[in-house]
Amino acid sequence: MSAEQRLSDHERALYSRQIRLPGVGESGQLRLREAKVLLLGAGGLGSPVGLYLAAAGVGLIGIADPDKVEISNLHRQIVHGFDTLGLPKTISAAEALGEINPGLKVVLHPEGFTIDNAAELAARYDIVVDGTDNFATRFLAADSCVLGNRPLVHGSVLREAGQVGVFLPGKGCYRCLYPVMPDAGAVPTCAEAGVFGATCGVIGSWMASEVIAVLLGKRAASRLQVVDVAAGVSKLVALAADPACPCCGAAPTIRSLEKAAYAPTACQTQSPMSETPLEVTVEEAQRLLSGPNPPLLIDVREADEFALCRIEGARLIPMNSVPTRLAEIPQDVPVLVQCHHGGRSMKVTQFLRAKGYPRVSNVKGGIEAWSLKIDPKVPRY
Numbered sequence: 001m002s003a004e005q006r007l008s009d010h011e012r013a014l015y016s017r018q019i020r021l022p023g024v025g026e027s028g029q030l031r032l033r034e035a036k037v038l039l040l041g042a043g044g045l046g047s048p049v050g051l052y053l054a055a056a057g058v059g060l061i062g063i064a065d066p067d068k069v070e071i072s073n074l075h076r077q078i079v080h081g082f083d084t085l086g087l088p089k090t091i092s093a094a095e096a097l098g099e100i101n102p103g104l105k106v107v108l109h110p111e112g113f114t115i116d117n118a119a120e121l122a123a124r125y126d127i128v129v130d131g132t133d134n135f136a137t138r139f140l141a142a143d144s145c146v147l148g149n150r151p152l153v154h155g156s157v158l159r160e161a162g163q164v165g166v167f168l169p170g171k172g173c174y175r176c177l178y179p180v181m182p183d184a185g186a187v188p189t190c191a192e193a194g195v196f197g198a199t200c201g202v203i204g205s206w207m208a209s210e211v212i213a214v215l216l217g218k219r220a221a222s223r224l225q226v227v228d229v230a231a232g233v234s235k236l237v238a239l240a241a242d243p244a245c246p247c248c249g250a251a252p253t254i255r256s257l258e259k260a261a262y263a264p265t266a267c268q269t270q271s272p273m274s275e276t277p278l279e280v281t282v283e284e285a286q287r288l289l290s291g292p293n294p295p296l297l298i299d300v301r302e303a304d305e306f307a308l309c310r311i312e313g314a315r316l317i318p319m320n321s322v323p324t325r326l327a328e329i330p331q332d333v334p335v336l337v338q339c340h341h342g343g344r345s346m347k348v349t350q351f352l353r354a355k356g357y358p359r360v361s362n363v364k365g366g367i368e369a370w371s372l373k374i375d376p377k378v379p380r381y
């Protein structure tokens with residue numbers, strides 16, 4: 001083993017508490033030292049991600065951010081301080097990371113992560129970490145990682161909630177969850193809705209943990225963690241590659257990075273939990289449907305399934321035809337989406353929310369649960 005393949009005594013002392021962890025050891029620490037991580041955004045999420053990765057001994061961190069440090073950043077973007085106000089965030093962040101780990105190599109990308117450099121940057125690094133706050137960059141990062149065969153760790157935060165996604169090549173991507181980039185104005189921004197700095201710390205620290213886990217080979221599947229700090233709840237959503245995904249599916253429509261597809265929308269953060277619940281039980285669905293202002297119930301199964309059984313009043317729009325039949329779904333009424341077991345309808349619910357429908361909920365368990373719990377006269381199949 002050459003000196004380059006061994007840890008120095010200094011490194012052994014520095015990382016001693018980490019090296020003793022299962023799955024790390026000296027070989028894991030060397031893997032971290034060899035790793036090249038691209039950090040998109042040196043903001044509320046990028047701050048804790050960068051600090052923890054630097055402290056953990058990641059060898060090289062690239063920082064892509066085109067912005068300068070502003071006073072309204074400081075309550076949450078803890079790599080920056082009053083002494084770096086007005087400086088490019090890349091420089092300010094590099095100083096802070098260098099202080100925590102002088103052995104770290106930092107590469108600055110003050111032009112940010114753009115359509116012009118995305119493919120090249122994704123190829124130069126082992127993993128991409130997305131802590132940006134706008135959909136254009138978020139989808140660009142997601143697609144670059146699929147096309148460049150790179151893992152992506154994604155985070156977003158709003159108010160007191162957020163989410164952390166891990167997307168491994170071939171195991172399901174960001175577009176498997178959110179097929180279409182939302183329109184401008186579909187969701188509130190952090191500037192409009194507000195955000196707690198400590199919530200950024202929760203989500204960003206979780207992202208850093210996931211980056212380290214991926215680098216150490218400890219993640220085998222893509223997954224999404226939805227965290228609501230206010231409610232004290234976090235939920236793990238398992239992900240599988242969707243054969244119909246426009247980017248990683250069997251017949252992808254996104255085969256290269258096209259400028260028009262990533263036209264910037266305003267600084268927006270996807271709200272992981274809007275006031276309308278993402279999912280309702282069949283009991284709740286029945287209560288709403290029999291109430292004074294019943295929601296529109298959309299059945300997204302296929303026509304032959306609909307012919308077998310249906311919930312009275314449901315309108316059939318099979319999942320694959322939803323994108324071309326949006327005109328039939330009004331935006332100003334509450335909508336329930338239902339299928340056989342709740343899987344397809346959850347995808348459509350997420351899709352409609354991404355398209356700017358704020359009051360859409362999935363019916364948990366689908367018509368199967370309806371038949372078991374509400375109306376046994378509806379045949380099961």
Ligand SMILES: [Zn+2]
Binds near residue numbers: 175176241245247
């Ligand atoms: Zn996908």
